[in-house]
Amino acid sequence: MNIENVRKDFPILDQQVNGKELVYLDTSATSQTPTPVIDAMTAYYKEYNSNVHRGVHTLGTKATDGYEKARMKVRSFINAKRYEEIIFTRGTTAALNLVARSFGDMVIEPGDEIVVTEMEHHANIVPWQELAKRKQAELKFIPMEADGTFTMENVEATIGEKTKIVAITHVSNVLGTINDIKEIARIARKNDAYISVDGAQAVPHMSVDVQDLDVDFYAFSGHKMLGPTGIGVLYGKSELLDDMEPIEYGGDMIDFVDLRTSTWTDLPVKFEAGTPMIAEAIGLARAIDYIEEIGPQTILGYEQELVDYALERMRSMEGIEIYGPDKRAGLITFNLSDVHPHDLATALDSEGIAVRAGHHCAQPLMKWLQVSSTARASFYIYNTKEEIDVFIEGLKRTKEFFSYEF
Structure with a gap:
């Protein structure tokens, strides 16, 4: 990869x-968008802006x-079996809410x-909390090790005969922990449970094969993988999606009224x-x-x-306090002693x-980390080691400034 050409x-x-x-x-929040993606969306608006399906x-x-064609592209990218298994949503949050509200209620x-974990993004814990309230179900949490990982022994001990759904992130947006989804799915399957995965931090950074992982649902967002905001994907096994009820009504989803x-x-x-x-799908x-x-793999x-x-x-x-395991995805969450994360971010800005x-x-x-907040630096294909050097020097200057006694 030629980093200069990429940049x-x-x-x-x-x-x-x-x-x-x-x-x-700050890519873990939103990645930047390359010119070819911008050009593809601009071409839609300049050349064939129109509604789909009925015209x-x-x-x-x-x-x-x-x-x-965008749907087919996504199907191939994550190796779904059928294009019908790819649902376009507003983002990961909307996709996970769809699973919890429709499939969960079913x-x-x-x-x-x-079964969930304490490392989940709110989008993958609040919908399950609400489902548990609606259905008088119980939320259980897989215990974490001190470095923010799971042992399969603890996964095995938490997922049991009463478990119906396991909801877990593929990659933690805070710790960078990469969870062994394939093994967790195997354990869920052994207990006749379903597994739903938040893949927002995984799909942009590694190969994801939903058939190999054997997950029931998998969600991710366009804006974290060089694409536009406002679009995400829900993959679901077709036999499950067939049985589910929609939670929004109107437009093309209607057959007869x-x-x-x-x-x-x-x-x-x-x-x-x-x-x-439409434009967002084309951009994705x-x-x-x-x-x-x-x-x-290069990424x-x-x-x-x-x-x-x-x-x-x-x-x-x-x-400096760094959170998460040694083996991690491309992000680092940390705190600088005696400097509030917001002050640190402002100083770096x-x-x-x-x-x-x-x-x-x-x-x-x-x-769980026993902190109120943290700072996070996250990396992608357009970052360089020289930029990391600038970041480190910024940390040092910030530390010196806040350590100075007036």
């Missing part, structure tokens, strides 16, 4: 922030073709157990009420092309170089360095 595709990086060259280390005119046909009964009753059309449109995210397809042109290897380099440099500093600060939509995990 040329991201015009947003060629700017100054507060008089300094921008160093963008028979030329622009409508071209828009429908672009939208459905299969959960009073006394059943829903009478005065008092209605019926729904087939998958995948059954779950895509209203005008879909082009983002997938971009990732595949570089290669998921994973390059990110590992970056995170290993950053960890080595950060661990040489005094007064004054030097053109963008990091995230707060609870990262993971308040239960913050409680």
Whole structure:
């Protein structure tokens, strides 16, 4: 991978922030968008902006073709068996809410157990909390080790005969922990439980094969994988999606409407009420092309170089607390002693360095870590070791500034 050529595709990086060259280390929140993706979406609006599916005119046909080709692109990218198993949503949050509200309401009964973890993003814990309330079910949590990982012994001990659904993240957005989804799915299957996976932090950074993982549902977002905001994907096994009821109504998802009753059309449109995210789907397809042109394994290897380099440099500093395991995805969550994460992020921003600060939509995990908030630096294919050096120097200057006694 030629990093200079890659960086040329991201015009947003060629700017100054507060008089300094921008160093963008917040990809885990939202990745930047390369020119080919922007161009693909612009072409839709300039050349064939039209609604999909129902129109028979030329622009409508071209828009429908672009939208459905995007679905096929996603199917191939994650190796789903059928294109009907790919549902476009507004994002990971909407996808997980769909699973909890539709599938969860269908299969959960009073006394059943829903197994989650304390490392989940709020989007993969709150919907299950609400489901448990609606159905008088019990939430159980897989115990974590001190470094933010799970032992399979604890997974085995938590998932039992009362477990109906296991809901877990593939990659933690705070700790960078990469969970063994295939093995967890095997344990769930052994107990006749279903497994739903939050893949928002995994799909952009590594190869994901949903058939090999043998998951029932898998969700991710376009804006974390070089694509546009406002679109995500829910993969679900077709035999499960067939039995599920939609939770939004109107538009193409309708088959027949009478005065008092209605019926729904087939998958995948059954779950895509209203005008879909057409330009966004086309942009997502082009983002997938971009990732595949570089290669998921190349991306994973390059990110590992970056995170290993950053960890080595950060661990040489005094007064820094780093959270998560040694083997991790391309992000580092940390605290600098005696400096609030928001103050740290503000100080770094004054030097053109963008990091995230707060609870990262993971308040239960913050409680487990015994902190109120943390700072997070996250890396992607457009970052460099030179930028990490700038980041480290920014940390040092911030530490010195807040240590100074006035």
